Amino acid sequence: MRTKKRAILLVILSTFFNSAGQIFWKYGVNKIDLTHLLTILNFPFLLGIASYSIGISCLLPALKRGELSVLYPIVATSFLWITLLSYFLFPSDTMNGWKWAGIIIILFSISILGYGGSKKRKHEEQAKRDTS
């Protein structure tokens, strides 16, 4: 099976919503007061659950349309979203050379993976030639 471009885009979209969900939870967890259990229903926490649900709804149809060995490593784009979002939203999180290098290498590697996944295999090409 060749991995469709749409599947790769869906996985990237899914990681974005998952990362946003984690950020919302990080905000929401601080608002939970264990003596008042209803504080678990605070707005950022619920927003996090919604965001996670959108994320998983993007991931499942993506898995249907591609190879796991291509799509799963693409989930690592969540490192990009998390690092960027926390840099802008949490002043205590700073960037450094290691993080930048890691993110750039991840993005570059994902492009290579996508390219590798879209390549037709030799025997598939052969089979196509045989039928035509």
Next chain:
Amino acid sequence: MINGITLLLLLAAGFLGALATLEMKKGVDKHHIFRLVYSSHALKGFLFMALSTAFYLAALRKEELSVVYPLVSTTYIWITLFSVKQLGEKMNKWKWIGLIGVMIGVILVGIGS
């Protein structure tokens, strides 16, 4: 230095995370997405994912991200192994380069954190 229990927790989290994704993939391949809730794959996937997350969080309380990320990135090795052995996917040199690159990237982000 990382202690033995945390090391085991993280390796188990990586392995279970890969198993969970494998079950999800098997589930969507076999069933229509809206019928997924009825399949045993979905149940197993959910169970493995819950266990994996629990182990991961337990380890996070004790260890720095610079130790946690490299160990959890063993998931990529398991996923590739399962994809080839169980799903019959073929690897090629571009996929190998991409895979190893992603792992190096994850480890670097961990070192910087």
